[in-house]
Amino acid sequence: MKVMFLQPNLGAWSTWGKHRAPNIGQAQIAALLRQKHPEYALQVLDCRAWEMSNEQMLEEIGKARPDIIHIGDILHTTGGAAVVYRYNQAAKLVKEKYPEITIIAGGLVYASAPRQILRRNPWIDYCLVGEQDISFVELVEAIASGREVKEVKGLAFRQGKEIVLTSYRGLIKNLDELPMPAYDLFPMEKYVGHDYWKHYTETWNSRGCPAGCNFCYEWSQFDSRGNADLRFFRARSGKLVADELELLHDKFGVKVVTMMDDCFNVSRQRMEEFIEEMIKRGLNKKVSWCFLGRAPYYLRDIDLFPKMKEAGCFLALAGIEVATDEELKELGKGITVEQVEETIAKLKEAGIATVLTWMMGFENDDEYRIKKRFEAVDRIDPDICALQYLTPMPGSPIWPKYVERGWVKFDDLKTWDFHHPVVPTEHLSQEAIGRLGAWALREFYSKPGRVERILHNRIYHPLVGLCFRSYMENMSRFEKASQTDELYV
Amino acid sequence: MMQRDVHLKPKDLLEHLQFKEGDFGKIALVSGQPQRAKLCLDMLERPTKNFTFLGYTFWTGFYKGRKITVGNGGFYSPDSAFVTELLCNAGIDILVRLGSCGALRGDIGIGDFIIADKILRGDGATRYYVKDDFSPAVDKDLSDKLCKVMEKKGKVHKGDIWTTDALFRETKEIVNSYIAKGAIAVDMVTSPFVTLANLYGKKSCAVLLVSDNLITGELGFSDFKLFEAQKKMIKGVFEFVLDLDV
Numbered sequence: 181m182k183v184m185f186l187q188p189n190l191g192a193w194s195t196w197g198k199h200r201a202p203n204i205g206q207a208q209i210a211a212l213l214r215q216k217h218p219e220y221a222l223q224v225l226d227c228r229a230w231e232m233s234n235e236q237m238l239e240e241i242g243k244a245r246p247d248i249i250h251i252g253d254i255l256h257t258t259g260g261a262a263v264v265y266r267y268n269q270a271a272k273l274v275k276e277k278y279p280e281i282t283i284i285a286g287g288l289v290y291a292s293a294p295r296q297i298l299r300r301n302p303w304i305d306y307c308l309v310g311e312q313d314i315s316f317v318e319l320v321e322a323i324a325s326g327r328e329v330k331e332v333k334g335l336a337f338r339q340g341k342e343i344v345l346t347s348y349r350g351l352i353k354n355l356d357e358l359p360m361p362a363y364d365l366f367p368m369e370k371y372v373g374h375d376y377w378k379h380y381t382e383t384w385n386s387r388g389c390p391a392g393c394n395f396c397y398e399w400s401q402f403d404s405r406g407n408a409d410l411r412f413f414r415a416r417s418g419k420l421v422a423d424e425l426e427l428l429h430d431k432f433g434v435k436v437v438t439m440m441d442d443c444f445n446v447s448r449q450r451m452e453e454f455i456e457e458m459i460k461r462g463l464n465k466k467v468s469w470c471f472l473g474r475a476p477y478y479l480r481d482i483d484l485f486p487k488m489k490e491a492g493c494f495l496a497l498a499g500i501e502v503a504t505d506e507e508l509k510e511l512g513k514g515i516t517v518e519q520v521e522e523t524i525a526k527l528k529e530a531g532i533a534t535v536l537t538w539m540m541g542f543e544n545d546d547e548y549r550i551k552k553r554f555e556a557v558d559r560i561d562p563d564i565c566a567l568q569y570l571t572p573m574p575g576s577p578i579w580p581k582y583v584e585r586g587w588v589k590f591d592d593l594k595t596w597d598f599h600h601p602v603v604p605t606e607h608l609s610q611e612a613i614g615r616l617g618a619w620a621l622r623e624f625y626s627k628p629g630r631v632e633r634i635l636h637n638r639i640y641h642p643l644v645g646l647c648f649r650s651y652m653e654n655m656s657r658f659e660k661a662s663q664t665d666e667l668y669v
Numbered sequence: 670m671m672q673r674d675v676h677l678k679p680k681d682l683l684e685h686l687q688f689k690e691g692d693f694g695k696i697a698l699v700s701g702q703p704q705r706a707k708l709c710l711d712m713l714e715r716p717t718k719n720f721t722f723l724g725y726t727f728w729t730g731f732y733k734g735r736k737i738t739v740g741n742g743g744f745y746s747p748d749s750a751f752v753t754e755l756l757c758n759a760g761i762d763i764l765v766r767l768g769s770c771g772a773l774r775g776d777i778g779i780g781d782f783i784i785a786d787k788i789l790r791g792d793g794a795t796r797y798y799v800k801d802d803f804s805p806a807v808d809k810d811l812s813d814k815l816c817k818v819m820e821k822k823g824k825v826h827k828g829d830i831w832t833t834d835a836l837f838r839e840t841k842e843i844v845n846s847y848i849a850k851g852a853i854a855v856d857m858v859t860s861p862f863v864t865l866a867n868l869y870g871k872k873s874c875a876v877l878l879v880s881d882n883l884i885t886g887e888l889g890f891s892d893f894k895l896f897e898a899q900k901k902m903i904k905g906v907f908e909f910v911l912d913l914d915v
Contacts (some may be wrong), residue, residue, distance in 0.1 A: 629704035631896050652893045
């Protein structure tokens with residue numbers, strides 16, 4: 181059985197410039213498949229890393245002649261849901277040329293909207309519904325042995341004119357049981373972060389987030405038949421995370437890592453174990469890392485900040501999304517503005533640079549609310565701000581309401597990268613939201629003194645300045661994405 | 670009716686600001702933007718604040734043993750005139766401007782450096798100080814030295830600077846007339862800065878960072894090259910002052 185994991189030549193978020201990392205979702209399921217079936221031949225074709233055209237992609241597939249191709253991404257940071265468009269297009273090309281290849285799609289959106297996907301994309305044979313790891317292995321086994329696939333849980337496929345959804349798969353409870361991602365299948369030397377971070381990769385060592393905000397994109401990783409699966413947090417141990425970084429450094433020369441967990445700092449004990457391992461093994465001198473976390477956990481761990489810095493942490497991201505406690509409550513964020521302000525201030529104090537994510541395009545947003553929100557972001561004064569437009573995702577609690585109102589339609593998802601406004605608000609058109617977004621980002625990066633403070637900072641790691649530089653250089657791309665159909669993913 | 674000849678003299682203001690002789694060094698590095706002054710401040714060891722007046726702040730500290738004063742000396746002609754006059758009265762002998770400008774030649778890029786040669790007065794403030802035919806002059810020796818140092822930091826153009834007061838009246842007619850007189854860049858400060866230095870017999874020079882280009886229409890105010898070049902400009906100017914005989 182020959183299985184290929186395909187990454188078409190897609191781009192990245194408009195503000196991220198040239199940004200390429202291994203498809204970590206595929207690395208994870210490939211590792212599990214290899215563990216269960218070492219006899220299968222696995223291959224990764226990362227057309228993005230190799231900058232391959234569609235023609236070259238098809239040529240390579242023709243040479244490899246896989247029985248199965250897997251497509252899909254698990255990280256919303258690769259390009260939001262817009263990557264799904266790119267995967268679907270690649271699947272179409274492959275199916276047209278090689279109809280005998282079975283195409284299996286999993287990850288973001290495929291997991292939560294399998295019916296819509298299969299209806300619109302006849303070239304995809306199977307969607308993995310919800311968490312894909314075990315379903316994928318069992319599906320490949322069934323195909324290899326010629327067994328009926330309907331017994332495989334967490335699957336959607338066509339049967340005649342019908343789309344069949346098999347039973348709910350459930351979640352893997354202990355991530356420590358999963359093998360190390362199969363990085364060896366990927367061209368690790370080809371990856372780069374934010375234009376300038378070389379020897380770069382991304383890891384993904386926990387799943388879910390206890391907050392499970394009702395607008396969150398990550399709902400689209402899960403089967404909506406589950407009981408709010410996003411809120412079920414699971415994580416690999418701190419020791420295993422350190423093992424992974426050690427392998428990445430020693431075997432693949434990785435020096436910069438973004439922990440792409442939805443929320444890396446949920447468990448203090450795990451963070452303590454991880455930073456202790458990093459320091460004990462001397463990995464803190466070899467690998468610099470950054471992560472995404474939640475404000476209340478940052479505040480709980482303020483005393484750990486110096487150790488985090490010592491362990492190699494150079495950048496930390498927190499989300500505020502909106503600007504008042506009332507709005508935060510409305511969104512179910514479970515944090516306060518004060519907590520975010522304190523988080524950013526304390527991280528900066530500890531010499532860890534900060535990224536603050538915020539959003540616009542919520543149901544009741546008008547120009548006044550958005551401009552007040554910007555004022556709050558400006559006052560909190562993170563080093564980098566990342567702005568996204570509310571994009572309801574299938575599977576999220578807000579999705580049914582948006583569909584009912586006719587505000588959102590499941591289309592080809594081409595512009596669903598969170599940098600194009602795709603839904604209006606009660607008071608603003610998509611065009612008006614885009615205009616405000618373009619204004620806000622330029623305003624943030626034009627503040628006198630901010631640029632100098634970050635570029636010439638003597639306390640921050642030089643990687644921070646490079647990331648900031650990339651954001652500044654790509655600002656006009658965000659402005660374009662906000663106001664036109666220009667695509668960067 | 671007012672009884673005194675002059676309401677406020679620089680010495681009065683210095684006294685009001687509790688300034689003492691010797692608080693300043695002999696060399697002042699003066700920028701328009703406060704954030705640029707802050708970057709200069711970051712280069713100093715043991716800096717102490719001299720004063721803040723109407724948002725213009727000066728600090729004095731040491732760079733490799735040399736006593737240097739840094740601060741923001743104004744964005745426009747009127748404020749640049751009175752802050753420069755204040756500095757000239759406070760014991761500064763050498764005034765170095767770290768400014769920004771628009772280029773008047775198509776081949777000059779964002780982030781390039783301009784070393785001021787002659788100054789073409791298009792501002793209003795200096796009319797209160799000198800006659801219309803007065804031609805402000807930077808110190809040639811200082812300018813040559815500054816040019817040499819900056820050439821190691823980036824692309825340098827030496828030439829005449831036109832100072833204007835009216836950003837949105839840089840019309841084709843006016844701009845072309847100053848180009849015909851030899852100007853290669855336009856700013857809003859250098860004329861009063863050099864004029865006042867000349868009046869008080871102080872030495873002055875100026876390096877300007879190109880932020881936009883009036884010929885190509887390029888607006889580089891948020892361009893990363895600008896911020897990168899700014900860093901180099903500051904490093905260059907600090908290297909330059911180390912070599913001066915004061």
